Amino acid sequence: MDLTKLKNCELFLFDMDGTLYLGDEVYEGAIELMEDLPALGKQYIYLTNNSSRAGTDYITRLKRLGFPCEKENVFTSGMATGLYLNEKAPGKRVYLVGTQAFRRELLSYGINLVEEDAEVVVVGFDTELVYEKLNKACHFLRRGAWFIAANPDWVCPMPHDEVLPDCGSICALLTASSGVKPTYIGKPNRNMIDVISTMTGIPNEKICAVGDRLYTDIAVAQNAGAVSVLVLSGETTEELLRTAERQPDYVLPDVHALHQVLK
Ligand SMILES: [Mg+2]
Incomplete structure (x- = not known):
């Protein structure tokens, strides 16, 4: 696996449910990955399509689950x-x-x-x-x-x-x-990554979207010319992946494996 594209990314966008946790159950190694990203020279944003809640609601929830999270780390479709x-x-x-x-x-x-x-x-x-x-x-x-x-x-x-x-x-x-x-505006439309690129000054090709759904988390990256990492810890099965029209750039079992790859 050629990891150059992945390692060159400066900003990681994380889906939450099915990627970092399921309901209130935090996946093994998820918090450790988020805590380690700044030391690895990577920025990160928790990304959600949910426009019924404000960004501050997510900060409260993520902190309660034990994740590091400041104002600049949350981005909603709203x-x-x-x-x-x-x-x-x-x-x-x-x-x-x-x-x-x-x-x-x-x-x-x-x-x-x-x-x-x-x-x-x-x-x-x-x-x-x-x-x-x-x-x-x-x-x-x-x-x-x-x-x-x-x-x-x-x-x-x-x-x-x-x-x-x-x-x-x-x-x-x-x-x-x-x-x-x-x-x-929200995933899978490229607008979501385009506005983040404008906001952060980081070009799309150095942004990596990490998620468990092909038709939203992965499609938004493909539509915006960003890098994509599919984790198999949520909705997508091996079977579903095999029949997918467009394949993600990288496929990993979970975010713990992503941490090992980035180290
Ligand atoms: Mg998900």
Whole structure:
């Protein structure tokens, strides 16, 4: 295995569930890897498509599990949406279909959130959704507002084989009623890595995405020209990997093995 591309990476983006832990069970060697990365000269970011929670919620959770985590180490699709709006639609009037946590996140980026005359409709994983928000969003979209969605996930997996309707499903309703399709920001869309590259000044080819899902964690790296590491500690089986159209750059059993390789 030629490790040059991997070892040249300066920034590592980590998926969380299925990669570093499963629920509240932290994988062996995961904390040690994160603690050792700065000494190995690597930066790291915990990356999530969940736009219902704020970055600070993840800092609390990760610290409780024992992971090192400061403000600069967490990046959500909600934060990516804030940066994307400032870059592509600066100062525009934005109507949000999202949680209070997402609202606060966008306000922290200086986004101009409005209730009337919106030029942009932003949708997130809105666990506080009410009909009035859908009604307003549909109204603005039908009058030409730009449609931005934080993450494309149809559902959010829950314990005991349950799911919650996620951002992609809310957007499907709005597309059906307005005829407008969204631009998605979160994984697997390259926007997620592009905004991180702009934010950190690190080129995409020196960014490595580590995760357990081919169609999000690995696809985002492939779409953005970044390096990808698939870990087999979560969703992807050997069988699934064999039949995948595009193969990851590297395949490892878990993040403990990644630590051994980087040392
Ligand atoms: Mg995962």
